[in-house]
Amino acid sequence: MFNILVYGAVTSAVYAMLAVGFTLIFGVARILNLSHGAFYGLGAYAAYVLTAKLHWPLLPAAVFSVLFVAAFGALVERFLVRPLRASALAVLMITLAVALLFEQGMFILFGSEARNVPAFSTATWTYSGLDISGQRLLTLAAGFVVLGVLYIFIQRTRLGSAILAISQDPEGAQYMGIPANRMYSLVMALSAGIAATAGVLTAPFLTVQPTMDLLPMVKAFAIVIVGGLGSIPGSILAALLLGYSETIVAYTISPAWTEIVSLIAVLLTLILRPAGLLGTRAAF
Amino acid sequence: MRWAGKDALGAAGVLALLALIPAVTHSDYLIGILTVSLIFGIWAASWDFMSGLTGRENFGHALFIGAGAYTAALLNSKLDLSPWWCLPAGALTAVGFSLIIGFPTLRLRGPYFALAMLAAATIMQRLMRIFWEFTGGEEGIPGLDPLFESHVGTYYFCLFALTVTTAVLLALARSSWGTILRAIRGDEAACQAAGINVTFYKIAALMISAAFAGAGGVLYAHYQEAVTPDVFAVALSITIIIMVYVGGMGSIYGPVAGGIILALLPELLRGLGEYRLWVYSVILMLILFFAPGGLVAPLWRRLTAVAR
Numbered sequence: 001m002f003n004i005l006v007y008g009a010v011t012s013a014v015y016a017m018l019a020v021g022f023t024l025i026f027g028v029a030r031i032l033n034l035s036h037g038a039f040y041g042l043g044a045y046a047a048y049v050l051t052a053k054l055h056w057p058l059l060p061a062a063v064f065s066v067l068f069v070a071a072f073g074a075l076v077e078r079f080l081v082r083p084l085r086a087s088a089l090a091v092l093m094i095t096l097a098v099a100l101l102f103e104q105g106m107f108i109l110f111g112s113e114a115r116n117v118p119a120f121s122t123a124t125w126t127y128s129g130l131d132i133s134g135q136r137l138l139t140l141a142a143g144f145v146v147l148g149v150l151y152i153f154i155q156r157t158r159l160g161s162a163i164l165a166i167s168q169d170p171e172g173a174q175y176m177g178i179p180a181n182r183m184y185s186l187v188m189a190l191s192a193g194i195a196a197t198a199g200v201l202t203a204p205f206l207t208v209q210p211t212m213d214l215l216p217m218v219k220a221f222a223i224v225i226v227g228g229l230g231s232i233p234g235s236i237l238a239a240l241l242l243g244y245s246e247t248i249v250a251y252t253i254s255p256a257w258t259e260i261v262s263l264i265a266v267l268l269t270l271i272l273r274p275a276g277l278l279g280t281r282a283a284f
Numbered sequence: 285m286r287w288a289g290k291d292a293l294g295a296a297g298v299l300a301l302l303a304l305i306p307a308v309t310h311s312d313y314l315i316g317i318l319t320v321s322l323i324f325g326i327w328a329a330s331w332d333f334m335s336g337l338t339g340r341e342n343f344g345h346a347l348f349i350g351a352g353a354y355t356a357a358l359l360n361s362k363l364d365l366s367p368w369w370c371l372p373a374g375a376l377t378a379v380g381f382s383l384i385i386g387f388p389t390l391r392l393r394g395p396y397f398a399l400a401m402l403a404a405a406t407i408m409q410r411l412m413r414i415f416w417e418f419t420g421g422e423e424g425i426p427g428l429d430p431l432f433e434s435h436v437g438t439y440y441f442c443l444f445a446l447t448v449t450t451a452v453l454l455a456l457a458r459s460s461w462g463t464i465l466r467a468i469r470g471d472e473a474a475c476q477a478a479g480i481n482v483t484f485y486k487i488a489a490l491m492i493s494a495a496f497a498g499a500g501g502v503l504y505a506h507y508q509e510a511v512t513p514d515v516f517a518v519a520l521s522i523t524i525i526i527m528v529y530v531g532g533m534g535s536i537y538g539p540v541a542g543g544i545i546l547a548l549l550p551e552l553l554r555g556l557g558e559y560r561l562w563v564y565s566v567i568l569m570l571i572l573f574f575a576p577g578g579l580v581a582p583l584w585r586r587l588t589a590v591a592r
Contacts, residue, residue: 032395034343083573089341090572092398093529096343096522097572100565108562214518218406221399229394256414263407266400270388274396
């Protein structure tokens with residue numbers, strides 16, 4: 001029981017960090033960002049390069065990686081997505097191209113073998129017969145902090161209000177003098193930064209490989225669909241739901257079946273409640 | 285038949301050219317890559333029929349390809365079924381998958397269909413690795429029977445299959461059916477208001493698309509004489525979408541040409557084989573920015589307009 005509780009919470013925290021950014025950029029800018037997984041992977045690879053190749057200490061390396069990916073996200077928005085915003089399909093394709101270039105780029109630069117990123121904490125906690133690595137607990141804590149800060153940022157600051165305003169009515173917000181394009185870049189940077197944070201934190205206990213971007217992105221989709229496209233509380237709720245159901249399935253049935261959970265969840269959601277758990281917009 | 289003239293002539297010319305290739309070369313290698321490029325033509329055309337016409341982009345076409353390929357592989361290796369029976373069986377399985385994904389997602393507006401297809405294909409690829417007792421895991425299922433003993437035989441059969449696929453899909457696309465599908469791309473709400481059962485047409489189009497893709501998957505499995513989980517790979521789905529983009533979306537014949545050309549391109553530029561996806565993604569970016577209508581179909585339209 002206890003291990004399901006802890007591991008489920010860690011998985012949920014990672015999923016929430018991935019899904020929140022994905023749903024944020026969709027809710028605000030209507031960008032369905034297929035390079036979201038690439039941001040996550042880029043964070044992990046940046047941390048790998050800085051620590052293993054350039055021998056930086058871990059903390060500055062992690063912070064720099066996150067900032068680097070955030071800047072990369074803003075650049076992608078500015079130079080690749082913005083000129084094509086008129087067509088939703090073109091935006092999908094260009095973000096897909098970015099994801100593809102990430103995978104191929106990492107493959108050419110670092111090969112296909114898994115890379116190691118050092119952990120912040122190598123301590124292991126033993127509690128009622130269960131070993132929990134410090135890194136996992138740190139990831140869980142970081143998830144709480146990131147989501148909390150994001151919540152305060154959006155609800156309590158002027159910039160956050162501007163982002164909310166654009167997500168509710170882009171034209172109206174522009175008439176009020178909110179620079180929509182700059183907000184899109186900012187939100188993209190924010191979403192990329194959160195994904196990279198998840199990448200840096202999970203890198204020590206998950207594999208760092210060129211193809212690592214795909215599955216987290218698929219999970220992010222699934223969570224966002226279950227929670228309701230564009231709804232941040234929805235995606236946090238769905239992240240908990242999926243994180244825990246996967247962990248329960250892994251412990252009670254077999255780890256092999258975990259991958260199907262998200263697919264079934266997506267299909268069931270779309271059949272029963274297409275707008276998602278907390279989605280406000282009717283999907284059809 | 286408005287298109288009978290120059291288009292038929294062009295098609296006959298390309299077909300004759302492709303049919304003559306085995307007479308000119310005896311290189312098994314060249315025939316092999318040509319066979320694969322013809323199969324890519326089938327996949328690109330079948331993607332275009334659903335997604336190009338209705339504008340509902342499918343990011344997991346590999347789901348149907350993999351469904352067809354693994355059905356053929358399992359039937360052929362475990363039950364010793366002849367490859368010729370695998371062909372309809374693979375197509376049927378793909379249609380089954382299209383119903384599972386299409387039914388919940390295609391009645392909705394928004395990106396649900398695209399995301400669900402991508403997710404389904406990725407998860408199927410994982411499942412093929414996880415349930416290795418049945419699917420052979422990473423190595424897949426080797427030792428399938430080829431369709432024909434000779435490579436040239438397979439090549440001609442694939443050429444035949446591509447011709448049939450293109451002809452059927454083109455005829456459908458240029459019938460009133462195709463008009464309805466294109467109208468759905470233009471304005472779904474207006475179609476609904478006009479009394480058209482939009483969901484039915486979208487799901488039917490997806491089923492047809494899946495059937496051809498699945499059959500293509502069977503051809504691919506028997507040509508390779510093996511399947512691996514890579515037939516479900518997102519990279520394959522994306523490659524097909526890029527081929528359609530290069531060919532010109534919604535024209536069917538453009539994507540066929542795009543498929544053949546792009547599948548041959550990295551092989552012809554020797555040494556690029558390894559950087560195939562890299563080349564493709566750069567091509568995709570260039571097309572998106574500089575030729576959003578694609579290359580082949582607009583070029584052909586301009587050519588025939590000049591020749592008039």
